[in-house]
Amino acid sequence: MLHSIWLVIAAPLAGVLLNGLLGRHLGRAFVGLVGVGSVGVSFVVGALALIELGALPAAERSIGVGMWDWITIGSLQVGMTLRADALSLWMVLVVSGVSLLIHLYSVGYMGHEDERMFARFFAYLNLFVASMLLLVLADNYLLLYAGWELVGVCSYLLIGFWFHKGDEEQAPVVLVDGSQVAVPPNLNPPDSGKKAFIVTRFGDFGFALGVFLIWSTFGTLNFTDVFAAAPQVPTATITAITLLLFMGAIGKSAQLPLSVWLPDAMAGPTPVSALIHAATMVTAGVYMVARNHVLYDLAPTSSLVVAIVGAVTALYAATIALVQVDLKRVLAYSTISQLGYMFLAVGVGAYAAGMFHLTTHAFFKALLFLAAGSVMHALHDVIDIRRMGGLRRKMPVTWLTFLVGALALAGFPLTAGFFSKDEILLKAFEFSPWLWAVGLLTALVTALYTFRALIVAFWGQPRDWPLYEKAHESPPIMTAPLAILAILALLGGLLGLPIVFGVPNWLSEWLAPIFAAHAPAEKHMLSVTTEWLLLGISAAVALVGIALAYWLYAQRGDITARLTVTLRPIFVLLINKYYLDDIYNAVFARGGQRLAALLAQGLDKAAIDGIVDGGARLFVRGGAWLTQFEDGHIPHYALGMFVGALVLVAYLVLR
Amino acid sequence: MMTEQLYFPLLSLLIGLPALVALLLALLPRERHDLLRGVALGGTLVVFGLSLLVWFLFRPGAAGFQFEEDMLWVAGLGIHYHLGVDGISLPLVVLTTLLMVLAVLSSWRAIQEGVKAYLVLMLLLETGMLGVFLALDLFLFYVFWEGSLIPMALLIGRWGSERRVYAAIKFLLFTLAGSVLMLVAAIVLYLWGGNTSDLPQLLRTLPGQLPFALQSWLFIAFAIAFAVKVPLFPLHTWLPAAHVEAPTAGSVILAGVLLKMGAYGYLRFCIPLFPEVVPYAVPWLSILALIGIIYGSLVALAQEDIKSLVAYSSVAHMGFIVLGIFALNSQAMAGAVLQMVNHGLSTGGLFLLVGVLYERLHTRRMSDFGGMWARVPIFGSFFIIAALSSAGLPGMNGFVGEFTILLGTFHVNIAYAAVASFGIVLAAWYLLTAVRRTLFGPARQGNGSLTDMTAREILVMLPIVILFFVIGLFPNWFFEKINPAVEVLAVQSPAPQVHVQLGK
């Protein structure tokens, strides 16, 4: 299977063609079958390939599969070549596995769409899977960039899937003192898609420059050749390359300062949010940094930037998630925050930890989104948590799975999230206690906002009775994937148990041939005591956070309410997302539009065309002025003739 | 120079056939519209077939001209009738013949008045355009250059929309003003080159002959003539006017082929003829191209008329092409040649689609559109695909061209490449804005009677869309033919500086 790894991409692509071109004639069942089946094929092929790769000796676990020469101009030689190694196949497995479950879920979730839209949805989703797999399997930077852009387009199309919808106004928050705090409206889907594409493309602008710089420096775009030659290249160049590539990651993984698009991306259907904007596409940045770890290891400055951006983003997004009233947006900010964790990990050189968190996050965040989708499905697209409450009685499966996801996200001991987050914090502590402190604080906030959402939505009494009455549990095709993901979120931690447990960290070892091959020698190992201590602190923080959330939101809602009034300025700041969107809107979106209008009206129409048309008008005017001498009076013409003759004669005579 | 195994004058036939068909059309009765259209379609199809024959018989990997035909035309003046095709002109020839077929097909219903004159002019235009790409004699080139101008101006002036006469005159005057300079320069070259206007001969005799100052002036004269056609900022204002007013097929040909004539001129004449001046000209032309990219994109963003938007996007896209040409390395130049084809296809496709919309709604204002995707899904899909191709989505044609251009440019000048890359961000912005305002959002009231694309319209778009993907996935089919031709130019011109050459 290793050498037919292209099947992984080809299968969903075939699904795209079938569903995209003929979908509306095939019927929902068939379309669903094609959509799910093609991803299933990818998953199976990916799993078989992984097993096959595992059977090879560790040193040979990297197989290049060339398909055809893509672009050949002189020294520029880029092949349509895939690389199957431990890292890429692991990503294939994560992506296709999570995709498979989400496809299955989507059959139920999108069931009320008409046939054309249903087919279109699965075509997009399959195209996304193919693109994402191309991204992870790419053997060179150009192919990586191609996949990178393609997933962006799929994201664009899927966010704007309900293209006819308008902005969604949000009810203002009423505080206990009677005052109101306006909540920014949810952007409409087509504009959200556009925003997502353009913001990420701004990051891709840096990524593209990075790729150009790589070619200009190395004369090749193949990963292996670049990595082999990298140590001979000046650090400054490598730093420039890695920072430029990281710019792409910032855009794609919604890190500061390009984080604004991801919350708006929630305008898309929920399975899309789960698949693209939580589990897979947004983690592409992390994968990219991990893939290029050779370069990042050579550029400590870049790594530091990555780590700091990650840490700051983690805290920034977690605080915003604390006050959101839209369940999906809570999860979106949580995603940004968790991606920050991953960047913190890869920034401090813990690539395996980053990949581990990427994997567990894919499980529990997909789970949380799907569960949120299940809630939306039940409540007819109501997503405002202020209108929920007590849902655990109506939707037991959804409630339980959401709880599992929340526990994992909050880092409840022994869940998948606990182990992966702890590994990151551990490595961060090794690197710098300051980063660890930020990470720990974020962990506390994470537990707090996660359980705030959970409690407000599922606990207590229903706040909107008519809505509550209509609520119902989702069909099995939706709850089955939830259950599977819940199990993964609980047990995913087994993939990478801490070394102090005395068992091998399986994922770390699996990825070792990739990351260890070039990694610099281990700096220092923490003592076992310190590790246990840190583990204990993490667990304690998670528990404290959960308890605090329970106390604040379930027990003593009055305190929370008064607290909100006291901290009103902070509350307003957070609910307006630190005003980052407004600043961007004012400066870039509106500023750009205004500049464009100015250029179009002022420069193009008035100045340039004014000169052109003015020149033309000058000739017309001149002609009009000259015609006054041509007044039709014959004596005048005759006089003109005589004057002309006279001048000619005078010239001839006086010459 | 050895001629090909074919002594058959294939290129002459290629050029002459459209004119012959035009003659035939002129003899047919003017009321038989469908007969006229059928004959014209058949003619363009045969020409397209011939160009495909040339494409497949063309030997890749060989530099220099193939299928050459050379005979003395004006014996007393040493003017030759010299035709030939190389890797630069070949893709453009095939693009021209393909777009002509689609243009004739697309105007099947749109043109109802003066059908005969319209088709005759279209075919004469084809002769002119093919002549421009195949001529290897300065004066022959000039004749075809001007020859293609007149039918186009007439097409705009007669079958355009409200301000067509203004647009046609503007187009005519701009281009004429430029080409007069070119004629003067051509005459000077002719005199200095030993009374010959034959390009290969000039290339053999001229080096070292011309004083630098004279070379500079000649270069400027040629460069301005081509800059008008490309068009480069600030000589571009004829383009939006002409595009907006032209009939759909006219816009397609204008964007698809006529603009390429300028870029082709740079590659064919400016760079090989004046190698000493080129390094000094590079910054000027590159910066104009960059201004064109950013400026064109921003102005496109502010347009309300969708055709105007696509027109300004052409200014931006052609900026990429000129930037690539004057990066003077094989990657950027080959990319530029491919991008010429890409731009012809994607912008041509966009114009065709806008035409489809205009035929139904009789408006081009984007505020009159909105929410159409639900009503016209086939149109919507085509429109999105064309917009994404234009925005340079990987897997489609635009990506390969833009990427190779920028890669090559980056190698020469990082700042140029950085600014141009930013243009890609802006491209996404204005194209997605167009998609957003046209297809998305709530459906508008007035567009209730909108019908989706007919089979004929789909047939027009299908080859374009297929080519989007074929070029995007297998660009080497093109590069293997383009590369040798541009490598000659890249070698002739000063080689780009290599920063660090490692690896491999």
Added chain:
Amino acid sequence: MQDVPTTWFLLLGAILFTIGAVGVLVRRNILVMLMCIELMMNAVNLTFVALGRELGSLTGQVVVFFTIVVAAVEVTVGLAILIELNRLYQTADVDEVAGLKG
């Protein structure tokens, strides 16, 4: 006794030509303008013949012969136009006739 010097004839021609020219320019009666044109032609004719004699060439007289032919035709057509013009404008005053303009 010498012949009359050619220069005198030429000077006379110049004077007659000027008188004709001034007449064409100042008179508003089209008929008189036509007559003045005839005057100018005759002045030129005189110059031709005088120079022809001076140079011992018959070409001068030949040209004059043709000029007279042309003048006759010109007058014929000119007067015909005049009549037609009169029909249109009911006047022979050139100031009233100002249709010859863009």
Added chain:
Amino acid sequence: MIEMIQHPLFWLVAVIAVLSASGVVLSRNAIYSALSLLANFIMLAALYLMLNAQFIAIVQVVVYADAVVVLFVFVEMLLGAVGRIPVVERLTPHLIVALVVGFLIMVIVGSVVYEVPIGGARGSATQQAINQAGQVQVLGMTLFTDYLLAVELAGVLMLVGLVGALVLTHQWRRERGIRVQRANREGMPSASAGANRSSLTGNRS
């Protein structure tokens, strides 16, 4: 004998010619102008005789003094009172420029004629040669040999002129002519035109 009085005769003829020419320009009545023109033509014929160009002198009398002047008078009679247009009403800029131009023409041409010697190759048609063969015969020989084509073309020209004059004044032109006149009047801002227009609109309404 005639040689004796050549100079005084020239002066007499010249003065009459200038006076009659001035008469053409200055006469208020076109009939007087025409008569002055006749005098001028005859004086010129006399000058031609002095220049030994007998044939031209005869043609001058026959064509100019006869045919042309008669035509002028004829037309004058045909048109009647419309011929009476004052010579000069007031001093317009046009008039001043015209006089200056006229003066300059005279000065320049006169000075050239006076100053510059007559150059160029002398022809073979000397006095003796002409006297031997006879003036008219020599001229005729030249016209019908060297200038044959021109002579034929002159004939064609006269024919065309004849036909042209006929076509211009022929009756059927009148219908169209009136229409043209109407159309012209429409566009002309004169009182009569205005009246015409109002009558037209009156008819229509």
